Amino acid sequence: MSEFPFRRLVAALYRVGMSLAPASAYSGFEGEIVDAFLQKCSSTYTRRGPWALFRDLIVGFADLARQNGREWVDRVTRGDAKKPSGSPADPEGSSFLASIIRDLKQGLRAATGNLGYSASVIGTLGVVVGMNTAVFSVLDNVLFDPLAFPDEDRLVMVYRHYPDYDWVRGPMSFPDYRDWQGADTGLESLAAITTEDYTFIADGVAERWSGLEVTTNFPSVARVEPVLGRWFAQTDNLLESERVVILAHGTWVRTFGADVEVVGRTISLNDSPYQVVGVMGPDFSMPNKEADFIAPLPNHD
């Protein structure tokens, strides 16, 4: 008898299928069941060819799924029968729990009784629930949970397009940014922003902070200011200037215990001293980015 293709794979999958039944449902029979299935498949393949084998595989696995369902129904109903029952004369039971179990049993029977129908219903529900989730996620972000900036409907994100590489939302260089600022873009103002991780060290303990580097004109675009301290000065981004940082509200509370005296203090970031000049409000957040701090984007002119 010639072996049918993927015999080992089929055997392995069938074993996985059997493991989905309640524990010990097939105990003592596993080997025999797999053997019988493989032998059936071999016989079908030899006598009627690959398409008949394909059909047998589908029906065989459906049979396994149905039997698994029966074993679960049995397990559930037998588990119920073990419990002391107040009214043994009424096998169906009249208590609330008994009615739930009866409904569950009925549902499982119906679901395992017609597998094709059940599969299509479950598949349809899955697709519909997935689509709802996707649509709601988009609506929630776009309509119901807008950006945490004033006039957010007038804010746009500008990317550089690299047609040679088919890269639509690519980064832009600092000189590009300078060029675009001078150009007639129709934008009221333009600020550059990038994400950067810094290492914060205090008392010999290091923490990785993720943050934003922004041009000093960021508030003219985002219309947000620190609630404590000040925003960056125009000269704060110069390489020779003293390094400054603004803390996110969460960082201020978590690491500095919401100490208002933190403004003016010097902390260690990336092994360099940074002076804390301000703290953002709790509402400040960037979309898709949890920022622990904001630093000035160094001027590369």
Place this chain on the structure above:
Amino acid sequence: MTRESRTNLSSPWFQIMLALADGQRHGYGIMQEVEERSSEGFKLWPATLYGAIKRMVAAGLIEPASSAEGDDRRRRYYQLTEMGRVQLAAEARRLDDLIAVARSKHVLPASRGA
């Protein structure tokens, strides 16, 4: 359990017991026998078959054969118990009675080949 409910053997049980009526068989042998004999393409698949075998052994209708008379030692052979034989006969009689009724009401032709 009443006699009535005992004799209402579900179809796979009845088929398995029929397959074992003329001797011991292993699981795959039962599958083959049922498939070859049933004209309407009734098939027993392994999971259902062994699920039924497990329950029928628990119900005392069939039992693992003590000494295998078949050729394959790797497999367990099954045979009818005394009670199984009685139940099978009772179910067959019940079906026979139903057929007789169907004949008398001209649902089926009066006789088939007899």
